[in-house]
Amino acid sequence: QPRLQETGPGLVKPSETLSLTCAVSGVSISDRDNWWAWIRQAPGKGLEWLGTLSSGGASTYSPSLRSRLFLFGDTSKNHFSLRLTSVTAADTAVYFCASLIISSSYYFDSWGQGTLVTVSS
Amino acid sequence: SSEVTQDPAVSVPLGHTVSITCQGDSLRRFSVSWYQQKSGQAPVPVVYATHNRPSGIPRRFSGSTSGDTATLFITEVQAEDEAVYYCNCRDKSGSYPVFGGGTKLTVL
Numbered sequence: 575q576p577r578l579q580e581t582g583p584g585l586v587k588p589s590e591t592l593s594l595t596c597a598v599s600g601v602s603i604s605d606r607d608n609w610w611a612w613i614r615q616a617p618g619k620g621l622e623w624l625g626t627l628s629s630g631g632a633s634t635y636s637p638s639l640r641s642r643l644f645l646f647g648d649t650s651k652n653h654f655s656l657r658l659t660s661v662t663a664a665d666t667a668v669y670f671c672a673s674l675i676i677s678s679s680y681y682f683d684s685w686g687q688g689t690l691v692t693v694s695s
Numbered sequence: 696s697s698e699v700t701q702d703p704a705v706s707v708p709l710g711h712t713v714s715i716t717c718q719g720d721s722l723r724r725f726s727v728s729w730y731q732q733k734s735g736q737a738p739v740p741v742v743y744a745t746h747n748r749p750s751g752i753p754r755r756f757s758g759s760t761s762g763d764t765a766t767l768f769i770t771e772v773q774a775e776d777e778a779v780y781y782c783n784c785r786d787k788s789g790s791y792p793v794f795g796g797g798t799k800l801t802v803l
Contacts, residue, residue, distance in 0.1 A: 611792075621730075621738065621781055621794040634791055670737055674792070680785065681728035681743035682792075688737050 576601035576608065576673050578686035585692050586665075592658040592693075596671030596686060603647050603654055604629050609674040610654045611682065612645065614667040622667075626674060627654050661693045698786050701795035707772050708803045715767040715798045717782030725785040727765040729758060732797075733778045741780075742767060769800075777802045 582594035594612070601608055612624040625635040625645045633645045639658070647654040658665060668690050672682040699719035707713035717727060726745045730738035740749050742758040745765065755770045765784075769776055782795040 613794075620779075620797045621732075621783075623792045623794060626791065636791065675743075678726070679728075679744045679747070680726060680792075681740055681783065682730070682738070683740060683743070683749065685737040685739070 575684045578671050578673065578684055580669060580671050580686045580689040582669075582689055582691065584690060585694060586661055587695050588662055588693055589660055592656070592661050592665065592691060594656045594669055594671075594689065594691070595653050596655070597651075597653045598673070599652070601673070602649070603627075603652055604649050606630075607675065607677060609676050610645075610647065611672045611674045612656045613670045613672055613682070613685075615670070615688075616664075616667040619667075624656070624658075624669075628676075663693050665691070666693045667691060698793045699782055699784060699795045701780075701782060701798045703796065704799045704801065706801040706803055707769075709774060710771055712768065712770045713772055713800065715769075715780050715782075715800065717765045717767075717784075717795045718763055719784070719793075719795075720763055721784055721787045721789075721793070722760060722763050722765050724787075725789065727758070727760060727782050727784045729756075729767045730781045730783065731776075731778045732781065738781065772800075772802055774802050776800060 611626045627645045644657040668688040672685045729742040732738040746758045
C-alpha cells in the first residue's frame with residue numbers, strides 16, 4: 575500500500591490560487607493499478623471528491639469544480655498536485671490525497687493525513 | 696444533492712449489531728466501498744467491492760447490497776467503532792466517484 579503526505583500553505587487569500595502537493599512513497603504514481611485523487615472535507619461536513627489523476631496523466635474533475643481545478647503529476651518526484659483557482663471561503667476545508675484502486679474493486683485504499691486550508695484575508 | 700444518500704445518524708448499544716445503509720440508483724450497477732472516519736483523522740476503508748474487507752479490518756465489519764441499497768453491518772459493536780461512516784461508489788454514468796453524506800454511529 576502506498577503512503578501519502580500532503581503539503582501546502584495553510585492559509586490562502588480569497589481570489590488567489592491554492593496549490594497542494596501529495597508525496598507518494600511505496601508505489602510509483604505511474605503504476606497502472608493505482609490512480610490518484612484529491613478529496614476535501616469542509617469543517618463539520620462530509621467528504622467531497624474533487625478530481626482524479628490516472629497513472630497515465632489523464633484527469634477527471636468534479637463537475638462543480640471543473641472550471642477552477644487542475645491536477646497534474648510529476649513522475650520524477652513521484653508526487654501529484656492540485657491547483658484550485660479563484661478560491662473563496664467555501665473552499666476552506668481539510669484536503670486529503672488518496673490512492674484509488676481502479677480494478678473491479680474501485681476504492682480509495684490509502685489516504686494522506688489531510689491538510690487544513692483556510693481561505694481568509 | 697448527493698447521488699447516494701445515507702441516514703445522518705444511528706445509535707447502537709455496546710455489543711449489539713448495527714446496519715448502516717446507502718441508497719442510490721448507481722448502486723444497481725456499481726460496487727460500493729465504506730469508510731470509517733474518527734474525529735480528526737483521515738478516513739479508513741473498512742469494506743470494498745461491496746463485501747470485501749481490507750487487511751487488518753476486523754471480521755465484525757461486513758457488507759451486502761440489494762437493488763439500489765448497500766448495507767454495512769457491524770456485529771458485536773465496540774466502543775472504538777464510534778465514528779462517521781461514508782459509502783462511496785461511482786456516479787450513474789460511471790465517470791467519477793460519489794460519497795454519501797455520512798452516518799454518525801454512536802455506541803451507547
